[in-house]
Amino acid sequence: xxxxxxxxxxxxxxxxxxxxxxxxxxxxxxxxxxxxxxxxxxxxxxxxxxxxxxxxxxxxxxxxxxxxxxxxxxxxxxxxxxxxxxxxxxxxxxxxxxxxxxxxxxxxxxxxxxxxxxxxxxxxxxxxxxxxxxxxxxxxxxxxxxxxxxxxxxxxxxxxxxxxxxxxxxxxxxxxxxxxxxxxxxxxxxxxxxxxxxxxxxxxxxxxxxxxxxxxxxxxxxxxxxxxxxxxxxxxxxxxxxxxxxxxxxxxxxxxxxxxxxxxxxxxxxxxxxxxxxxxxxxx
Numbered sequence: 001x002x003x004x005x006x007x008x009x010x011x012x013x014x015x016x017x018x019x020x021x022x023x024x025x026x027x028x029x030x031x032x033x034x035x036x037x038x039x040x041x042x043x044x045x046x047x048x049x050x051x052x053x054x055x056x057x058x059x060x061x062x063x064x065x066x067x068x069x070x071x072x073x074x075x076x077x078x079x080x081x082x083x084x085x086x087x088x089x090x091x092x093x094x095x096x097x098x099x100x101x102x103x104x105x106x107x108x109x110x111x112x113x114x115x116x117x118x119x120x121x122x123x124x125x126x127x128x129x130x131x132x133x134x135x136x137x138x139x140x141x142x143x144x145x146x147x148x149x150x151x152x153x154x155x156x157x158x159x160x161x162x163x164x165x166x167x168x169x170x171x172x173x174x175x176x177x178x179x180x181x182x183x184x185x186x187x188x189x190x191x192x193x194x195x196x197x198x199x200x201x202x203x204x205x206x207x208x209x210x211x212x213x214x215x216x217x218x219x220x221x222x223x224x225x226x227x228x229x230x231x232x233x234x235x236x237x238x239x240x241x242x243x244x245x246x247x248x249x250x251x252x253x254x255x256x257x258x259x260x261x262x263x264x265x266x267x268x269x270x271x272x273x274x275x276x277x278x279x280x281x282x283x284x
Contacts, residue, residue: 008097010053012104019045019069024078026281027102027237029228031114032246033266035064035081037277044070049082054097056084067098073282078102085223086138087201096142096231109176109238109284111277112229115266116222117205117249119213120194123220125248126268128276129192130180131172131241134226135218138200142231171233176240176280183279189272194219196243198226210249221249240280244269 022045030037038044047067049055057065066081080098084090102110118127177193184191197218199205205213205221213221220243232239246265266273 004093007054008100008104011055011097011101014052015047015067015069015101015105018047022069022076023106024069024076024102025106025108026072026075026077026284027099027107027110028077028079028277028281029083029098029110029112030079030081031083031112031224031243033115034113034273035066036266036270037113037274038064038066038068038079038081040274040278041068041070041072041077041079044068052101054094054101056088056090056094072278075281075284077281078105078107083224083228085201086140086227087223092138092140092142092227095227099228099231099235099237102232103235103237107237109173109240110228110232111176111240111242111280112225112232113273113277114196114222114225114241114243115246116196116220116243117210117247118219118245119197119210119221119249120192120219121214123192123194123245123248125245126265127192127245128184128189128269128272129194129196129220129243129245130177131196131225131229131243132177132193133172133195134229134241135195135197135216136226136230137197137213137216138226142227142234168230168233171229171239172241173238176238176284179283180240180242180276180280183283184276187272187275187279189276191276192219196225196241197221199223205249213249220245242276244273 064081068079201223
């Protein structure tokens with residue numbers, strides 16, 4: 001058994017021992033400021049990241065660093081209360097590791113959330129957007145080492161025509177996107193649609209870079225989401241991406257950009273995000 005397989009097996013065994021007979025069907029990755037959503041989970045078990053083989057301690061403000069398993073409505077969910085970032089020195093393969101854990105535990109659908117900077121001139125601070133697609137401007141992804149035993153699922157990730165080149169069209173499930181749109185409409189929540197462009201970070205973009213992102217077709221810009229989405233696609237999981245505009249990007253917002261803006265904006269839209277996420281999970 002390779003080191004990566006052994007680490008995954010150890011992580012699966014450890015989490016199963018803690019959560020018992022619970023079998024999560026929905027995975028939820030909570031981005032900056034969104035950890036409060038985990039408070040709605042009933043009958044929850046909380047595992048610190050440091051206790052899980054293959055996981056990293058979360059060091060970014062607004063990322064608690066806990067794996068939470070419990071119930072939201074009738075569904076058993078597995079929640080990452082905070083994520084790992086490439087700019088923290090974590091490899092793309094390690095960022096994707098929790099997705100492989102979710103897959104082994106029985107998760108079928110993954111909701112990936114984040115905070116982002118607004119680039120589309122029609123957007124404003126506090127807007128919530130469902131991802132229709134993404135642009136990976138980091139130029140690395142979890143498939144960089146295609147021989148990795150936990151990288152590409154041979155039954156779903158390999159393309160019959162292109163061999164080891166994973167299929168990346170329709171990464172974000174149309175059915176889940178429509179579900180999100182329906183839930184938002186019924187809850188009277190305005191939901192934008194658009195393209196997420198991932199940059200490496202950790203610094204915010206310059207005004208010139210923001211203009212470039214807009215010309216490339218990005219509606220928002222952020223530093224996450226893409227590695228997890230690609231890994232989930234490789235496991236044939238249904239993927240939904242949701243981001244909120246924590247601030248308008250550099251050159252579009254008054255004054256300097258600081259991380260505290262993320263938390264402030266989340267406080268503004270907390271109820272809407274809670275209604276949206278819980279409604280989606282109910283509908284899955």
